[in-house]
Amino acid sequence: MKNVSKVKNCFGCGVCAVSCPKNIIDIRLNDDGFYQPFIDEPDKCIHCKLCVENCAFLHKDLALENRVTGSWCGWSNDSAVLARSASGGIGFEIARHLLHSGYKVCGVRYNANERRAEHFIADSEDALAATMGSK
Ligand code: SF4
Ligand code: SF4
Numbered sequence: 001m002k003n004v005s006k007v008k009n010c011f012g013c014g015v016c017a018v019s020c021p022k023n024i025i026d027i028r029l030n031d032d033g034f035y036q037p038f039i040d041e042p043d044k045c046i047h048c049k050l051c052v053e054n055c056a057f058l059h060k061d062l063a064l065e066n067r068v069t070g071s072w073c074g075w076s077n078d079s080a081v082l083a084r085s086a087s088g089g090i091g092f093e094i095a096r097h098l099l100h101s102g103y104k105v106c107g108v109r110y111n112a113n114e115r116r117a118e119h120f121i122a123d124s125e126d127a128l129a130a131t132m133g134s135k
Contacts, residue, residue: 004051005039007058012036016051025051084132095128107131 001007004016004025012035017025024044025037039045056062076082076089085092095105105122109130122128 001052001058002047003039003042003045003049004037004055004058005042007037007055009034010036010055010057013056015054015056019050019054021048021050022046081132084129086133089132092128092132095122095131096125099123099125099128108134110134 004010007016008030009032012027014027014035016037017023017027022044024039024041026040027035027037030036037051052058054062074088074090074093076085076093078089078093081089081092095107098105099122105128106119107122107128107130108117109120110116111118117134120127120130122131
């Protein structure tokens with residue numbers, strides 16, 4: 001395979017697009033509503049195969065499914081956070097810890113006017129509260 005232009009029904013992860021030195025791979029929705037790579041200007045391809053080599057869909061050994069993995073679970077001990085969060089509040093607690101350590105946190109909140117989720121930077125606990133239950 002020379003490049004990912006013939007790949008269908010892949011993960012739609014976009015790794016091929018960021019790997020391409022010619023920046024000619026566009027990730028967009030196919031007719032079935034799933035993301036996949038498109039190369040609109042195939043003449044610009046230099047056949048370096050970086051897109052193919054970095055694709056976990058084409059190289060199952062790159063995928064996590066063939067590796068030993070661990071899993072952990074956690075939740076907030078703060079009943080107010082638990083009540084407002086969609087999945088236990090552990091994300092909020094980690095972000096709160098980072099805020100108190102001097103970091104800013106990139107989160108997702110629901111924009112009711114636009115009727116969509118959006119990323120934003122939280123620099124306080126009040127701002128971070130918008131991430132709870134946003135999804
Ligand atoms: S890297 Fe592979 S799985 Fe990911 S979008 Fe490109 S072709 Fe699809
Ligand atoms: S083979 Fe190289 S230049 Fe061609 S699409 Fe893939 S990464 Fe881009």
